[in-house]
Amino acid sequence: MPGIPKENQYNRNDLPQKILKSNTWILFFILLFSIFIPGQSAPDFSISTDKAFQKLYQNPDECISYSQSLLISDKNPEHKIILRKIISQAYALQGNYVQAVNISNQKEEGGQKEKASHFIQLFGDYNLADQYQNLGLYDQSKKIIARILADRELLKSSHLKERMTLAKLFQLQAINAGVTRNYEVALQYLDKSDQYLHFDGHNEEKRILGQENIIFRATFLMKLNKLEESKKLLDTVIQDIENHGDNAFLSAFAHESMSRYFFIKEEYATAVKYLDQGFSKIEKLPYHDIKVIFYELYSKNYLALNNDEKYHYYNNLYTDQKTKIDSSKKEGIQSIVKLVETYHRKNIEFQRQRKLSQLRLTVTLILFLILATAVYFVYESGKNKDLKKQLGFFENLKERENAIQAPKTEIQKVNKNQEKDSSKISKEKEDEILQKLKEWEETDSYLNRNMSISVLSAQTGINTKYLSEVINTHKEKNFNAYINELRINHVAHLLKTDPAYLNYKVSYLAEHSGFSSHGAFTNVFKSVTGMSPNTYIQEIIKNKRS
Numbered sequence: 001m002p003g004i005p006k007e008n009q010y011n012r013n014d015l016p017q018k019i020l021k022s023n024t025w026i027l028f029f030i031l032l033f034s035i036f037i038p039g040q041s042a043p044d045f046s047i048s049t050d051k052a053f054q055k056l057y058q059n060p061d062e063c064i065s066y067s068q069s070l071l072i073s074d075k076n077p078e079h080k081i082i083l084r085k086i087i088s089q090a091y092a093l094q095g096n097y098v099q100a101v102n103i104s105n106q107k108e109e110g111g112q113k114e115k116a117s118h119f120i121q122l123f124g125d126y127n128l129a130d131q132y133q134n135l136g137l138y139d140q141s142k143k144i145i146a147r148i149l150a151d152r153e154l155l156k157s158s159h160l161k162e163r164m165t166l167a168k169l170f171q172l173q174a175i176n177a178g179v180t181r182n183y184e185v186a187l188q189y190l191d192k193s194d195q196y197l198h199f200d201g202h203n204e205e206k207r208i209l210g211q212e213n214i215i216f217r218a219t220f221l222m223k224l225n226k227l228e229e230s231k232k233l234l235d236t237v238i239q240d241i242e243n244h245g246d247n248a249f250l251s252a253f254a255h256e257s258m259s260r261y262f263f264i265k266e267e268y269a270t271a272v273k274y275l276d277q278g279f280s281k282i283e284k285l286p287y288h289d290i291k292v293i294f295y296e297l298y299s300k301n302y303l304a305l306n307n308d309e310k311y312h313y314y315n316n317l318y319t320d321q322k323t324k325i326d327s328s329k330k331e332g333i334q335s336i337v338k339l340v341e342t343y344h345r346k347n348i349e350f351q352r353q354r355k356l357s358q359l360r361l362t363v364t365l366i367l368f369l370i371l372a373t374a375v376y377f378v379y380e381s382g383k384n385k386d387l388k389k390q391l392g393f394f395e396n397l398k399e400r401e402n403a404i405q406a407p408k409t410e411i412q413k414v415n416k417n418q419e420k421d422s423s424k425i426s427k428e429k430e431d432e433i434l435q436k437l438k439e440w441e442e443t444d445s446y447l448n449r450n451m452s453i454s455v456l457s458a459q460t461g462i463n464t465k466y467l468s469e470v471i472n473t474h475k476e477k478n479f480n481a482y483i484n485e486l487r488i489n490h491v492a493h494l495l496k497t498d499p500a501y502l503n504y505k506v507s508y509l510a511e512h513s514g515f516s517s518h519g520a521f522t523n524v525f526k527s528v529t530g531m532s533p534n535t536y537i538q539e540i541i542k543n544k545r546s
Contacts, residue, residue, distance in 0.1 A: 045079050046203070052086050054204040057249040059285055060090035078161075081123050088127070092134045093249065095288035095325045097332030101131055119161055122148070126165050129172055135332050140369050142176040145169050147362075167196035167209060174216060181442055183220040190217050208250065211237055215254050222261060234258045249287055252278040256290070259297055266499060268301045275301070292321045303508070304500045336370065369461075425466060433470045436460045446486045447514040453479045487513040488528040496540055506533050 048070055055063035064087050071083045084103050091100040104127050125148050132141035148169060149155065157163060174189035190213050197206050197213075214237040221230040238254045241247055255278025262271035279294050295318035302310040425433075440460050445451070456479075457464045468479060475482045491513045494501045501509070510521030525533050 045074070045076070049079070049082055049086070050203045050205055052083065053208065054247075056086055056090055056093070057208060057247040059248070060093050061286060063087070063090040078117065078119055078123075081120055081127075082161075085123070085127055085130075088131075093289055094286045095292075095321075095328055097134060097328045098335050100134060101332050101335040104131060119159065119165075122154070122162060122165055126169055126172075129169065131332075131336055133172055133175065135329050135336065137333075137369075138176045138179045140366070141172065143365075145173045145176070149173070163196045164205065164209075167193045170196065171209065171213060171216070174213075174220075178216070178220055178223070179443070180439070181223070183223050186220045187217060190220075207244065208247065211241060211247075211250055212253075215250075215257055219257055219260075222257075222264065227261060227264065231258070231261050234261065248281040248285055249290065251281045252287065252290060252294075254278070255281075256293060256297065259301075263297070263301060263304075263500070266304075268304045268500075271301050272298070272305075288321060289325060292318060292325055295321060300500075304503055306503065333370075425469065429466070430470060433460075433462055433466055434474060436462060437470070441486060444490065446483050447490065447512070449514045449516060451483055451514065484524045485528055487515070488525050492525075492529060492536065495537060502537055502541060509533065 052063060052067045052070065055066055067083050067087045067090070071080060071087070074080060074083065088100045088103045091097070091103060125144060129141045129144040129148075132138070132144070149166075154162070155166065157166070170189045170193035174186040174193065177183070177186035177189060193213055194210065197210055214233055218230040218233040218237070221227075221233070234254060234257055238251070238258065241251050241254055255274045259271040259274040259278070262268070262274065275294060275297055279291075282290065295314050298314035299311050299318055302308075302314060437460070440456070445459060448455070453464050453467055456462075457467055460467070471477070471479055471482050477485070491501075491509050495509075504512075506522065507518045510518050513521060515521035515524070522532055525536070529536055531539070
C-alpha cells in the first residue's frame with residue numbers, strides 16, 4: 001500500500017474479521033449520512049441564516065445576494081423556506097412587493113413532492129400572514145394568525161425554530177391590533193412575543209426582533225398618550241442599536257418613531273433633527289418603503305414650521321414614491337392569489353390530517369377575501385397612511401349623536417319595520433352590518449378620495465343593497481352625505497385637538513380629507529358645521545386665547 005513502509009505491509013486476508021466489519025459499518029454510516037443529510041449541518045445553517053437576517057437590516061441588496069447563494073447550495077426543505085422568507089422580506093423593505101410574493105411562491109426544480117413537516121406548515125402560515133400584512137390586508141392576516149395561535153399544543157412547543165416563529169406571529173398580530181387602534185391589545189401581543197424570545201443562547205435574529213418589539217411598544221404607548229414612557233423606551237433602544245453596529249434600518253425606524261414624539265410635543269425643529277439622523281442611515285440604501293414615511297413626516301414638520309420650499313420638496317418626493325409603492329402593492333395583490341393556490345396545494349395533505357371540513361371552509365374564505373380585496377385595491381389610491389390620531393374620537397362622536405338622536409332612532413325602528421321586512425334584513429344581520437360599519441369607520445378609510453359604495457362593499461364584505469339601506473335607515477342620509485360627514489368630523493376634530501393643523505392651508509385640509517377640490521371641501525364643511533373652514537379655525541384660535 002502506498003505510504004506504508006514495506007515491512008509493515010500485510011495482506012488484506014490477514015486482517016481480523018472484527019476490524020473488517022467495524023470499518024464496513026463506519027463507511028456505511030458515512031455514506032448514509034451524506035445521502036440523507038445533504039447541504040449544511042444544523043449549526044452551520046444557524047450561523048449562516050443569522051448572518052442573512054442581520055444583513056436584512058443592513059442592506060437589502062446584500063441580504064438578497066448572500067441568501068440566494070445559500071439557497072442554491074442547501075437542499076434541506078426547512079432551510080429553503082427560511083431563506084426564501086428572508087429574501088422576500090428584503091424585497092418588501094425595498095417596496096418590491098411583487099418579488100416579495102413571488103420568491104415565497106417559488107417552486108422546487110424537478111417538481112419534488114415532499115410531505116410538509118409541522119414546522120414547514122407553521123412557517124408557511126406565518127409567511128402568508130406576513131405577506132397579507134405587507135400588502136395592507138390586515139383583516140386576512142389577523143384571521144390566519146388567530147387560527148394558528150388557537151392551537152394550544154403549538155403554544156407549548158419547545159422547538160427553537162417554532163418558538164421563534166411564534167414570536168414573529170405575536171409581533172404581527174400586535175401590528176394588526178395597532179392598525180385598528182386596539183393599542184392595549186397590541187401591547188399584550190408584544191408581551192407574548194417577548195416571552196417566546198426568552199430562550200437560552202443568543203443570536204442576531206433574537207436581538208433584532210426584541211429591539212423591534214421595543215420600538216413598536218413605544219409607538220403604541222405614544223398613541224395611548226403615554227409620551228414620556230414612550231420616549232424613555234426609544235432613548236434606550238436607540239442607544240442599544242448604536243452599541244450593536246450598523247443596523248441601518250432599525251436605527252432609521254427608531255429615529256423616525258422619536259420624531260413622532262417631538263411632533264406631538266410641537267417641537268418641530270427637534271423632530272426634523274431626529275428625522276435627519278434616521279434618514280442619514282438609509283439615504284443611500286434601497287429601503288424605499290420606510291423612505292415614504294420619512295418624506296411624509298418631513299413634509300408635515302416643514303409645513304408646521306412654515307417652510308414652504310422644503311414642504312413642497314418633500315411632499316413631491318412623498319407623492320412620487322407613494323405612487324410607486326401603491327402600484328407595487330396592487331401588483332402584489334394579483335401575485336398573492338397564486339401564492340395562496342400554491343400554499344394550499346402544498347399543504348393539503350397536512351390539512352386533511354387535521355380537519356377536512358375546516359380546510360374547505362378556510363380555502364373558500366381566503367379566496368373570497370382575496371377577490372374582494374383585489375376589487376378594493378383597483379379603486380384604492382391616494383394618501384391613506386399615518387394620519388390616524390386621537391384614540392376613541394369616533395366612539396365619542398357616536399355616543400354624542402346617540403344621546404341626541406336616541407328617541408328619534410327608536411321611533412324610526414318602529415316605523416321602518418315593514419320596510420326591513422320587505423328587504424328581508426334580519427335584526428341579527430342589521431346589527432352585524434352596523435358593527436362592521438363601526439369598525440370600518442375606525443380605519444379612516446373614508447379619507448380615500450376614490451371611496452364609493454362599491455369600494456366600501458369590498459372592504460366590509462357587505463353587498464351594496466344592504467349597505468345602502470342600513471346607511472339610509474340608521475345614518476339618516478345617503479352614502480355620499482354619510483362619507484362627507486365622516487370626513488368633515490375627522491378634520492374638524494383634528495383642527496380642534498392638534499394645534500399643528502391650524503397652520504395648514506385649507507387646500508391641504510381638503511386634500512387630506514379626501515375631497516377633490518378646495519371648493520367642494522368648503523361647501524360640505526359649511527353644510528355640516530354651519531360655518532366655513534376659515535371661520536371655524538378663527539373660532540378655535542379665539543377660544544384658545546380666551
